[in-house]
Amino acid sequence: MFGIGSDDSNPSFECSAPCNNLGFLQKNNNLEEKISSFKERSSKDLLDNSDRDSRFRRTETDFSNLFARGNWPSYVHYGKYRPINQNYKHCVGILIIKNENIDMLQFLTLDLLPAKNGEEPTMQFLLEVVDILTNYVRKTFDRSTKVLDFHHPHQLLEGMEGFNLELSDQPESLEQILVDCRDTLKYGVRTGHPRFFNQLSTGLDIIGLAGEWLTSTANTNMFTYEIAPVFVLMEQLTLKKMREIIGWPDGEGDGIFSPGGAISNMYSVMTARYKFFPDVKTKGMTAAHRLVLFTSEHSHYSIKKASAALGFGTENLILLSTDERGRVIPADLEAKVIDAKARGCVPMFVNATAGSTVYGKYNIHSQGAWGGGLLMSRKHRHKLSGVERANSVTWNPHKMMGVPLQCSAILVRERGVLSGCNSMCAGYLFQPDKQYDVSYDTGDKAIQCGRHVDIFKFWLMWKAKGTIGFEHHIDKCLDLSHYLYTKIRDREGYQMVFEGEPQHTNVCFWYLPPGIRDMPDGQERRDRLHKVAPKIKALMMESGTTMVGYQPQGDKVNFFRMVISNPAATRSDIDFLTDEIERLGHDL
Amino acid sequence: MFGIGSDDSNPSFECSAPCNNLGFLQKNNNLEEKISSFKERSSKDLLDNSDRDSRFRRTETDFSNLFARGNWPSYVHYGKYRPINQNYKHCVGILIIKNENIDMLQFLTLDLLPAKNGEEPTMQFLLEVVDILTNYVRKTFDRSTKVLDFHHPHQLLEGMEGFNLELSDQPESLEQILVDCRDTLKYGVRTGHPRFFNQLSTGLDIIGLAGEWLTSTANTNMFTYEIAPVFVLMEQLTLKKMREIIGWPDGEGDGIFSPGGAISNMYSVMTARYKFFPDVKTKGMTAAHRLVLFTSEHSHYSIKKASAALGFGTENLILLSTDERGRVIPADLEAKVIDAKARGCVPMFVNATAGSTVYGKYNIHSQGAWGGGLLMSRKHRHKLSGVERANSVTWNPHKMMGVPLQCSAILVRERGVLSGCNSMCAGYLFQPDKQYDVSYDTGDKAIQCGRHVDIFKFWLMWKAKGTIGFEHHIDKCLDLSHYLYTKIRDREGYQMVFEGEPQHTNVCFWYLPPGIRDMPDGQERRDRLHKVAPKIKALMMESGTTMVGYQPQGDKVNFFRMVISNPAATRSDIDFLTDEIERLGHDL
Incomplete structure (x- = not known):
């Protein structure tokens, strides 16, 4: 398709500038102008929301000639520049190069850092992304915005x-790329919207969000103090604080942040097995026959x-x-x-659910992925009374506590x-001989x-809210669920799945x-009733106004499971x- | 400590404004002025780097009276406002409230979204955070900045x-909070610095960073199409593309993004076990005795x-x-x-390392967490020849491909x-009855x-670079390691750990x-030689100029393991x- 050092006699664009600078110099001339224009827009945007949507529909954007940096292999042979076809008309230069075997078409893609002179385009690009994101944040809290704009996979x-x-070469x-960012958000679901009740994790905490942006920017790894000194210490202090709140003496013990409650629960089974049958680590499950879990x-x-x-087998998990x-x-x-005896x-492990996923109940306590947050509330922590007797506790701040x-x-x-249980001393x-x-x-x-840095956003939220801030949030969510319960328990057309006031926000x-x-x-x-909730949910998603979960459970047909963890939600x-x-379901 | 509806006769601050607005109204008056001032600084900052550092040392910042929102429980009883002591002198209002049992001190903390009128303070706060982050990004690529400012844990x-x-109530x-953000970055390690070579994951890709900021803002979960429609499809398309690149016919097969290579490797063992011994899922490891891994x-x-x-036991992992x-x-x-037979x-699983962690070698191929990236390079992918015969492949874009x-x-x-292997049909x-x-x-x-959304940043980078962009990056890193190898192989004072040119960048x-x-x-x-690398590394970290890893291996004393995956690195x-x-080690 493209010749080597092509002799194409009719190039619509030619350039003899050194290729390293070609792309950038052309833009640099009016950089200051563009920055002023960007500033003007940002400033306007802060004070006047009227034209928020229109900005990215403009076609005169500055980014059409800019590309993310691709690195040049040192064997590149520089040839002639030319644009290839209409699709590439905005490219400031295209280079035909030759390596040992094949001819390749390469772009001049030296615009963002770490490219030389990449600082200004990088800042412009990031600020433009931030503009998209802050617009999204604003709209998320705006009740006139839809929760989602539903489309089918196809x-x-x-x-x-x-x-x-689709990805391309x-x-x-x-x-x-900026259009892609905007569209990704446009066709997604606003999990922070005040009317999104679909999951245990809802809401968009601004401090948590800032924390996560910082975490992404720091882009490091939790495995050693060497490369994550501050985050490692934050994790240690926060885990200790959580153990104190659980009620273990002096906050003694151990812990780790893991990628979600399922992995945390897996850890709890592994540590129990190691404690009672340490040989399993080296010899496998044959070292401890017929272990059962409850x-x-x-x-x-x-x-x-x-x-x-973990090799127990699901049949050896006994359901209570x-x-x-x-x-x-x-x-x-x-x-x-x-x-079982x-x-x-050999009974080895009892999992006690503090906040069951569907009903949100409490009894004996050890796994509190959902319910753990109640420990922060002086008013509600009695519902987890006894949790301090557990050997391990799963606690997901990303649920009830609103951490991203x-x-x-x-x-x-x-x-x-x-x-x-886990060390292998790599x-x-x-x-061992570090300083x-x-x-x-x-x-x-x-x-x-x-291991991803999950601690910082949580630590920062704790700093910003204080323990009392979390308490307020949790008390408020429980107040709201009480409001819903008292509203519908005797209302015509509603039937509760179980009697009595819920203990959690479910x-x-x-x-x-x-x-x-x-x-x-x-x-x-x-x-007929079994089909009602799915139908209402489908209509809800198509109209995009709100979202709530439903499911069957045992012999109970599909019911709605309302959960409240979103700090933006009100009565x-x-x-x-x-x-x-009622509107969507009235005629079903 | 604080009385109920206190009659404190000498309050240094009193306020009778409605508490909902108290905090905000005071600030709102000069909001426009502050925005202009922020814009001015940002604009100046883009064009003039001279005073970057000084800005956050200013004491006249606008945020001292602002607090993250804490939610008010509905049972709050409003009493009198007063400041309690010097520590709280910046608080615009403090409220003594009473609930059923106890007296509590509460702040007026209604400044950020979802608070009413929280939009402007939220935008200001986020822009201030972004300013801290973009400054950090700029400095990360600036070779005059240190890689780290080392401090001991204590x-x-x-x-x-x-x-x-420490966290407080x-x-x-x-x-x-802004100071905390700045300090968190100050005492951390700049993993994107051109002279950070300490880990397999290095560099700070601007597109990947933007992608991660967006992911944090979307704050959703990969488990269902319902709440992550776009991300779920991106994952599906990207995994298919990766399988095509591996060489599986038509990109057929399956896959998932997991929280790191260790978990991906765990999946590979689990899927192999399920394929050959599906009963293990229900009956546990007793259904398949004496399985061994290599x-x-x-x-x-x-x-x-x-x-x-997984219950095999480390003794049943046979080392080759x-x-x-x-x-x-x-x-x-x-x-x-x-x-073993x-x-x-019963031999069940052979793990073939494509890019060993220390030496970076290739042989039979199935686990390419580190080496997998080479598949993107037409020049180097032959080093993973045969990878398409593996049943499963671990591939970490966060290593060689520079994804955050x-x-x-x-x-x-x-x-x-x-x-x-894993489904439990919750x-x-x-x-099953979704629309x-x-x-x-x-x-x-x-x-x-x-499951965290790990796909978007990768998808966005692929869009922005194209397949050829990743290829350039990988070829360049290998060129750099070739440069290092040829530089030191015959240089006085250096000794290679093994003969011959490295196959990867190690x-x-x-x-x-x-x-x-x-x-x-x-x-x-x-x-004596064993102590050289740790000593140089310690001095390096204390001077903060660069970072590289070291370790012993088998009977080999501590040596340096240089790895190059950072797109910012040059000769x-x-x-x-x-x-x-040489400078730090000369006199050892």
Whole structure:
């Protein structure tokens, strides 16, 4: 397609400038002008929101001639410059090069750092991205904005008005990259919107967001003090504080932030196994036959995943019966432990769910991915009473405490078990002859090697809110769920999934359209009711006004599971949700 | 300490304004002025770097009266306002409230979104954070900036000039939060600095950074299409592209992004076990006795961690001998497989290291966390020839390809194994009766439940660079390692750890100070040489000029492991490193 050192006699563009500077010099001339123009827009934007949307539709953007930097291999042979076709008309130069074997088309792509003179374009580009992001943040909190603009997978895959997900060999201009950023947000879901109730993790905390931006910029790794000194210490201090709040004496023990509650729960099973059967580490599960685990039938499925992954087998995870409200029945645990022993099995681990995923209940306590946040509230922490007797606790600040994803901690009461369980003493990372106290190199406790910095946003939020700030947030969410509960418990068309006030912010209920309300109880009614929540949810997503989860559970047909962890939510948003359910579901 | 509805007769501050507005109204009056001042500084900053450092030392900052929002529980009873003591002198209002049981001191903390009128302070705060971050980015690429400002753990724990890591009950002002952000970066390590060579993951890609900022802002979760439609599709398309590059027909197969190479490697063992012994999922490791795994004695320690965690036991991980350059000896694998069978063991899994962590070698290929990036280079991909015969491949774009942490993929050749292995069909997340094609709900393939969005930054970089951009980067890094190798192989005072040109960018060498060079080979020389690298590294970190790793390996005493993945590095940085090693090590 392209000749070597082409003799194309009709180039529409030629350039003899040194290629290193070609792309940049052309732009540099009017850089100051562009910066002023950008500043003007930003300033205007802060004071006047009227034309927010229009800015990125402008075609005179400055980024069409700019490209992310690609590095030049040293064997590049410089040839002639020419534009190839219309698609590349904005490129300031294109270079035909030759290496040992093949001819390649290369762009002059030396615009961003670490390119020479890349500082100004880099700053401009980042500020333009920030402009897109801050606009998104503003709109997220604006109730007149939709929660989502739903499209089916095939629609997005086919490409939406210039938003093409396919990857290609050739680079895109920074202008297109900015369009891609905007479109990625446009077709996504605003999980921070005051009317997004779909997940346990909702909300967009501004301090947490700033913390995550900083974390991305620092771009380091938690495995050693050497390359993450501040973050490693923040993790240590924060884990200690969390252990104090759990109630372990002097906050003693150990812990680590892990990539989510499922992995934290996996850690809890691993540490328990190591504590009682340390030989499993070296000899495998044959060193400890017939171990069994216990968990609530309502517990999170990650315990089941851990049983499969760690070699116990899901059949050796024994499910405990619960009462109507999802609380484990202690007598059932006792009976099942006795029964397992009689069958020659060895009970090793009891997972107690503090805040079950669907109902949000409390009983015995050790896994509090969802419920753990209640410990921060003097008013509600009694619901986790006894948690200090657990050997390990999973606690996800990214759920009830509103920390951006991901932020999950596994806390272990006994020091040494976590590192005993996982350490392999890799010489290339954890050298004993470093100049600092290497007990701060915590990476060998993890099943991961590289580990993302999840601590900073949480630490920063704690600094900014104080313990009392988290308490306020949690108390408010529980107040809101109380408001919803009292609103709908006796309201026509609603039926609660279980009796009594929820202990957490989970409110589980059926909405019964008028056409179902008077039907006699029976299979037909059940079948119709089962389809109501999915249908309302689909209509909700298509209209984009709000989002709430639904699911069946055991013999119960699909019901709504409302959860409140979003600090932006108010009573009016709760009212909006029920109005919307009634509006969309009335004629079903 | 504080009375209920206190009658304190000498308040130094009183206010009767409605508490909702109190904090804000005071500031709002001069908001426009402050915005202009901010714009002026930003603009100046873009054009003039001279006073970058001084700006945040100013004491007249606008944020001292601003606080992150704490939510008010609805039971708050409003009382009198007063400042309590000197520490709170900047607070615009303090409120004594009473709930059922206790008296609490509460701040007026209604400044950021979702607070009413929180938009402008939020934008100001975020722009101020961005200013800190863009300054950091600029300095990271500036060779006159240090790589790190080293402090010992006890120094940072004791507190550095107003940087206090401890968490407290009360909130800090946003001014202090900004100081905390600046200090967190100040005492950290610049992993993107052109002279940071300490880890396999180095560099700070601007597009990747922008992608990560956007990811944080979107703050969603990969488990369902429902709440991450765009990201789920990006992951699917990118994984397919990676499988095509590996060489699997039509890019068929499966895969998922995981929190790092260690977890990806764990997935590879789990999928292999499920493929050959699916009963292990339900019955545990007793369903498949005496399984053994094989890996290079130079392989990453995560394979050992996986053996322990998954219930195989580290003793059932058989280490394969390597040649002088770290390549597995195929005859050794064959002999050990035969031997294991003779002992009644069942060989299940062979881990082939594509790019060993220390030496960076290639042989048989399946785990290419580090080496995988070479597949992007037409010049170097032959070094991974045969990779398409592997059943699974670990490939970490966050290493050789320069994607910000974390970004690791496990790719599996056979469709269905990954979900078969891990799926548990949790009803509350993966409802079959959704309105869209639920095959896009990929969360049940994972051992995680919530999963961080690691794809976007990678997808955006691929868009911005094109495949050829990654190729350039990789070729350039290998050129640089070739430059280092040819520079030092015959240079006085250097000794290579193995003969011949490295296959990846890892260059392993000893530096011999003059006092050691003429010593006869023997224990004394070895003992002294063993201490050289740690000593130079310590001096390097204290002077903060550059960073490179060292370690012992087998019977080899501590040597330097130089790795190059940083797009900002040039030959002059390589020269700087060797000069620095010689300067710091000359008199040892």
